[in-house]
Amino acid sequence: MIVTTKELFQQAYGKYALGAYNINNLEQTMGLFKGNVDSKAPFIVQLSKGARSYTHKRMLETMMQTADEIFPEAVFAVHLDHGDEAACMDCIDSGVYSSVMIDASQEELEKNIEITKRVVDAAHAKGLVVEAELGLLKGIEEDIKSEGHVFTKPSEAEYFVKQTGIDSLACAIGTSHGAFKFAGEQKLRFDILEDIQKLLPGFPLVMHGSSSVPPEEVARINAAGGTINGASGVDASQFLGAAKLGVTKINIDTDGRLVWCRVHREFFRDHPEQFDLRGPGKIFIPEYAKFIAAKNVLLGSAGQLDEVRAALKK
Ligand code: G3H
Numbered sequence: 626m627i628v629t630t631k632e633l634f635q636q637a638y639g640k641y642a643l644g645a646y647n648i649n650n651l652e653q654t655m656g657l658f659k660g661n662v663d664s665k666a667p668f669i670v671q672l673s674k675g676a677r678s679y680t681h682k683r684m685l686e687t688m689m690q691t692a693d694e695i696f697p698e699a700v701f702a703v704h705l706d707h708g709d710e711a712a713c714m715d716c717i718d719s720g721v722y723s724s725v726m727i728d729a730s731q732e733e734l735e736k737n738i739e740i741t742k743r744v745v746d747a748a749h750a751k752g753l754v755v756e757a758e759l760g761l762l763k764g765i766e767e768d769i770k771s772e773g774h775v776f777t778k779p780s781e782a783e784y785f786v787k788q789t790g791i792d793s794l795a796c797a798i799g800t801s802h803g804a805f806k807f808a809g810e811q812k813l814r815f816d817i818l819e820d821i822q823k824l825l826p827g828f829p830l831v832m833h834g835s836s837s838v839p840p841e842e843v844a845r846i847n848a849a850g851g852t853i854n855g856a857s858g859v860d861a862s863q864f865l866g867a868a869k870l871g872v873t874k875i876n877i878d879t880d881g882r883l884v885w886c887r888v889h890r891e892f893f894r895d896h897p898e899q900f901d902l903r904g905p906g907k908i909f910i911p912e913y914a915k916f917i918a919a920k921n922v923l924l925g926s927a928g929q930l931d932e933v934r935a936a937l938k939k
């Protein structure tokens with residue numbers, strides 16, 4: 626059942642966070658749905674602009690509708706991750722997405738508001754909801770590049786939310802995309818979340834760049850021929866603390882890519898004579914499902930499905 630992120634956030638606020646998982650292909654789709662159904666978790670599927678152009682945007686949209694039929698128990702939102710205005714408008718018209726992210730965070734405040742407001746008006750008119758971003762994550766997010774963290778300013782966040790009418794806000798608190806998040810110890814600015822929550826009580830916040838980059842996963846990849854050095858991620862024991870401060874959506878992409886990479890490297894290392902894609906694919910799907918189910922336990926979303934269904938009366 627495809628629902629909006631807003632409906633999921635209303636149930637989760639202050640208690641747990643929804644996993645927002647980026648996927649690109651069929652094997653990830655199967656593992657994602659299986660893992661969430663197995664762990665009885667509502668969830669968010671994130672489709673990036675890059676994912677939409679990897680094969681074809683229609684292929685992804687159709688996969689979402691078909692997954693909905695194959696897994697009737699699943700309760701999920703279909704969300705555009707880091708969209709520009711054109712991508713948002715396209716998803717709003719698709720009839721499949723229930724939520725879009727407009728990322729105009731590279732623009733100065735008033736311009737960000739202007740663009741975001743146009744997307745909000747179009748989305749709300751069709752029953753979709755909107756996430757937007759204020760502040761910049763260090764590194765690369767789709768087409769946006771930033772040399773350093775530009776932390777979200779709480780007073781600007783309040784102004785931005787009121788001016789735009791958005792449904793959730795992505796905040797920059799020290800996380801970043803990819804597998805190399807911290808040079809030394811991890812430093813997350815939970816004080817920023819706390820201040821935003823005081824100004825916007827009950828308003829759903831989003832944490833991007835929240836993969837944990839497990840050292841054991843990286844070690845297995847490297848033992849099978851990888852050369853990923855100096856990788857580090859977000860300590861997952863922080864997720865529930867973030868949830869208490871209003872974070873209802875936690876974005877995870879890199880960790881899923883690491884599972885894919887580990888399975889495929891180990892498979893072809895151990896079976897150098899093989900060339901059938903279904904060999905590693907058959908291992909990857911349940912491994913990815915297991916990864917999703919374990920992540921949902923850390924997010925607190927595991928086991929929430931029946932309550933969410935009852936609250937949605939669906
Ligand atoms: O924020 C970026 C997400 O991890 C999506 O990555 O643009 O390579 O699909 P991508």
Ligand code: 13P
Pocket residue numbers: 647706707801802803804832833834835836837876877878879880
């Ligand atoms: P990671 O790179 O930490 O998985 O973050 C993904 C993300 O924020 C997608 O929008």
Ligand code: ZN
Pocket residue numbers: 707766802833834876
């Ligand atoms: Zn992101």
